[in-house]
Amino acid sequence: MTVRSALFLPASNPRAIAKARTVDSDSVILDLEDAVAPAAKDAARDAAVAAVREGGFGERMLVVRTNGLDTDWAANDLAALATARPAAVLIPKVDDVATLATARTALGPAIPLWAMIETCCGILSLGAIAGAAGELGLTALVAGTNDLAKEMRLPSPPAPEALLPLRVQIVVAARAAGLIALDGVCNALDAPDRLAAECAEGRRLGFGGKTLIHPNQIAATNAAFGPTEGEIAWAQRVVAAFADPAQAALGAIRLDGQMVERLHLAEAERILALARMSLQ
Known part of the structure; x- marks a missing residue:
């Protein structure tokens, strides 16, 4: 399975969901976590479930990112998605195999899991996570570079070389288990040169694609992760x-x-x- 581009969109925004049915990204990730304010969490969950059931996303892989499993919203997120059944559920801040096992129990056996590796514990657990991928139905590792930089207390913006060895570890773990490997987002919305540079570096490191935060990043990313x-x-x-x-x-x-x-x-x-x- 190949995913060159995975676009994050807030599930709390009806226009964003409508837009998701028309974009050229390989995957759309309806977000219940960072992009949604606490007061809108319940409404965002309902909107994501409705979007999954309504469909209309064509060939795009529809993924939903839950809130962190240590939050008050996660149990309801997982229960709702267990019945809605998106193409995959993205679990944020995966520290270890136990985090994924908890999600698997709540979701049942059928829905593939994606894991965001965005904590120091997650980096240290990569070998175990990759080793349990088959048992847990894990199909993708996603680099959460913003949260990793924050937890490592890196200066903002972080120097690229500070995160490079961690991103390589994510690729190695993904390839060892036959998983999709997605690089972190480019935070610059109107800097095509920076996006191009990040895509080129991600491809050199072995990532198959990149997570995105705006539709204007899709075309360049698809081209960068496609063959020359x-x-x-x-x-x-x-x-x-x-x-x-x-x-x-x-x-x-x-x-x-x-x-x-x-x-x-x-x-x-x-x-x-x-x-x-x-x-x-």
Whole structure:
């Protein structure tokens, strides 16, 4: 499963929910947590449940982020979503496996979990979280870089290198368990150069996509996490080379002066699948 762009929208805003049905992001995350004022929590939950039941989001993966499991709202969030059944439920501030196990018990077995890794305890628990992914139905790790920076007491804005090793750990854990890996948000709404730089760095680190806070960030993010023309051309040559009957049974072949193995064939097929997705 590939998610290049995941757009956060406040579930308390009816216009935002309507907008979510038209945007080009791969995923829409209706937020019950940070984007919703305490007085609006109950109404936001009702609106999210209604949106899930009404549908109309097309190919977009509809995810709902609950309030933190240590808050007074979380139990009602989970109970409501257990019956509404969105495509996934995003749990914020996942410190450990126990946090996810609590959510799994409340939601029942069917709804996939996404986990926000945005605390120091969460970073230290990544190995255990990844190891329990299959048992708990966890399908994605999301880097919560703003909360991580706050908990680490980094100066604002944080130096990129301060969070880089933590983001790499999130990617490693996600890849070890076969999970979606999403980078943190870009806080600048009208700075396309900064967004482009963040997307490029996230892709270099191995993230498959990025969480977003405004629809104007979607197109650039989808492009940045999609394959380049050069990557597509390379992938086509690799697939064609292994399809040649004279080489189809070989484990490794020579192509463009390089040794290419079947692991490269798998990567080439992934690139071409992503290219097809980008054309939709």
